[in-house]
Amino acid sequence: MGFFRNHVGWLLVGLGTLLLLMVRPVSGIGANWGTQCSHPLPPATVVRMLRENGFQKAKLFDADYDILRALGRTGIEVMVGIPNDMLASLASSIKAAEKWVSKNVSTHINTNNVNIRYVAVGNEPFLETYNGSFIRSTFPALQNIQSALIKAGHSNQVKVTVPLNADVYSSSTSLPSGGDFRTDIHDLMLQMAKFLSDNGGPFTVNIYPFISLYSNPNDFPVEYAFFDGKATPLNDGGTYYYNMFDANHDTLVWALQRNGFGNLPIIVGEIGWPTDGDINANLNYAQRFNQGFMSHIANGKGTPMRPGAVDAYLFSLIDEDQKSIDPGYFERHWGIFTFDGLPKYQLNLGVVGATNYSTGSLVPARNVRYLERKWCVLKPSAKLDDSLVGDSVSYACGLADCTSLGHGTSCSNMDARGNASYAFNSYFQTNDQDDVACKFSNLGMITKTDPSVGSCRFQVAIEPPVSASSRHRPISWECSSCLILIILPLLLSMPMV
Numbered sequence: 001m002g003f004f005r006n007h008v009g010w011l012l013v014g015l016g017t018l019l020l021l022m023v024r025p026v027s028g029i030g031a032n033w034g035t036q037c038s039h040p041l042p043p044a045t046v047v048r049m050l051r052e053n054g055f056q057k058a059k060l061f062d063a064d065y066d067i068l069r070a071l072g073r074t075g076i077e078v079m080v081g082i083p084n085d086m087l088a089s090l091a092s093s094i095k096a097a098e099k100w101v102s103k104n105v106s107t108h109i110n111t112n113n114v115n116i117r118y119v120a121v122g123n124e125p126f127l128e129t130y131n132g133s134f135i136r137s138t139f140p141a142l143q144n145i146q147s148a149l150i151k152a153g154h155s156n157q158v159k160v161t162v163p164l165n166a167d168v169y170s171s172s173t174s175l176p177s178g179g180d181f182r183t184d185i186h187d188l189m190l191q192m193a194k195f196l197s198d199n200g201g202p203f204t205v206n207i208y209p210f211i212s213l214y215s216n217p218n219d220f221p222v223e224y225a226f227f228d229g230k231a232t233p234l235n236d237g238g239t240y241y242y243n244m245f246d247a248n249h250d251t252l253v254w255a256l257q258r259n260g261f262g263n264l265p266i267i268v269g270e271i272g273w274p275t276d277g278d279i280n281a282n283l284n285y286a287q288r289f290n291q292g293f294m295s296h297i298a299n300g301k302g303t304p305m306r307p308g309a310v311d312a313y314l315f316s317l318i319d320e321d322q323k324s325i326d327p328g329y330f331e332r333h334w335g336i337f338t339f340d341g342l343p344k345y346q347l348n349l350g351v352v353g354a355t356n357y358s359t360g361s362l363v364p365a366r367n368v369r370y371l372e373r374k375w376c377v378l379k380p381s382a383k384l385d386d387s388l389v390g391d392s393v394s395y396a397c398g399l400a401d402c403t404s405l406g407h408g409t410s411c412s413n414m415d416a417r418g419n420a421s422y423a424f425n426s427y428f429q430t431n432d433q434d435d436v437a438c439k440f441s442n443l444g445m446i447t448k449t450d451p452s453v454g455s456c457r458f459q460v461a462i463e464p465p466v467s468a469s470s471r472h473r474p475i476s477w478e479c480s481s482c483l484i485l486i487i488l489p490l491l492l493s494m495p496m497v
Contacts, residue, residue: 029294029349030057030077030313032270035064036320038401038430039462041341043070045365046317049341050076052363054351059269059313061123063104072112079118079161079269079313080104082145084134087122091140094147101148105158116158120269121145124165124206126185135185138162139192146199155199162192163204163269166248169255175236176247176305179254193261203261205252206270206315209244209289213280214328222280227292239304245271245293250305257305266306272315272336275344277329279408287345290314290336298350321401321430329403340462341365369463376428376438377421379445384416392440393420396427404456411456421451422458429461 031050041049047070050058058071059079071078082090082100090097101119108114121142125134142160149155168189171178181189196203209225223231227243234241241247249266256264273289274281297310319335336347341364348360382389396402402423404411411422424444431437438444452458 028056028077029054029351030059030079030311031055032059032061032272032313032316033067034061034316034318034320034323035067036322037318037339038321039339039464041318041339041365041368041462042465043067045341045368047071047074047076049317049337049363049365050074054349055317056351057117057313059120061120063100068104068108068114068116069112072108072114075115077115077117079120080116081120081163082122082141084122084125084130087125087134087137087141090121090144091137094144097141097144097148098151101145101152101154105149105154106152109154109157116154118202119145119149119158119160120204121160121162123163125162126168126182127165128167132184135188139188139195142192142195146195146201159201160199161196161201161204161267163206166205166207166252168205169252171251171254175234176239176241176250177236177254179251180258181255190259190261193256193259193264197261197264202265202267202311203252203256204267204269205249207245207248207268208271209248210273210280210285210330211327212244214278214330217280226288227296228288241304243296245296246303249303253303253305266311268310268312270315271312272334274330274333275335276333276410277325277331277403277406281330281333282408282410283345286336287347290347294348294350325403329406329409332401332403336362337365339459340368340370371429371433371461371463373450373460374433374446374448375421375451375458375460376424376433376444377447377451378417378424379443382420382443384420386443388441389420389443392443393423396423396440400426400430402426411453413454414456418451418453418456422456425451425458429459432461432464 043066057077061081062083063080105116109116122138125138146160149158169179169181213220213225224244229242234247256262273286275283275286300309302308302310316334318337319333319339321332323331325331343362343364347362405419428437438446
């Protein structure tokens, strides 16, 4: 309804210098650390990035042992995650919950000195597109994890929460004051809110103005997604909302208040803007949004209905080239850093004591080890009307990442030959530059001349962990029938050279 009913909730680099002057010190900002990457950075490298950039909180989507161990003795507050596919087993067995807490919480607190503060039970389990798959298991899993934390003696330090999508509430009036929980889960939301309140847990919500723009590009007021006051404000009975974040956040506040939980703490579990994969997912908009958000929360004023500091985690730290693209190609491009830890744009987090506080620039990952500087491209002699070219591109894109190709993306300036080369190289790098991964029926060739063009970066993979040396063996052509073909028409419709 209005601004507040959408798929995932309501919600210029040239302005960087001006925005630096507007940012004041922030008490603490968090980052989401996702790991769906073909070539992840070593945990110790990422932890150093977090510390040098002043991130004081990290939100994880699982309980990877090496990552948690790397976070030990850093003081960084950690929200450790339980994936949705584990909810059913944890809901049905208190013993399973106790075992999970022992392995993933107690061990790291007691042995590795990890500052675990929250357990996130599930990730957006009530998302409407899940069609109720996790509705029955989420609350029992939450209860069992809480019981396990109490038994293990951690419940004073570690609180439970459930990161929810903003589609769990909406407004009957298109104004924040009309906020209430979704009808189909209303009673369940009240049960969970009471449980969180009784046990000192926060209500965690993910707010994405970008998704609102992506889902409704023709009608959504673009300026309302940002924080520079250029949008026509929304008047809610004399309270004015100049951006979607405040309006969406306060729709939740009204929903909680309406149902007797007006004092329940709120954490913004995810907020950010992608940089590729869609015409509105670009560096300018991402810098404008994220810097605007940091400036917006830096003054500690909060929102009209919830004054005070905003507890938030940026989404996300690093690009993830193996995330599902079902929501859109942009899903692999939320990072403020590239896959190899390079800052995408200037962003001042305003954190006192951070390495970058005086400069307002993100600090890149250090000592990143790359594979050899070589790329796989389409041979100059290859004919674009050869059917094997199309088959090869489909194969490569189905097993690697071609989400930077398409209308309005960073590689939209290339022709069909360039697109094919990009696809070949993506597959080649994903497979650790194995020579076999550049065959493509004798259509590919290895070059040491960087084929990057303008904003389109042909990547060189970072070295994989030693234990993963056989992880990226090229997959046999026999499985090509299982690959997606969605990118092929676009690639072959580009001008030929």
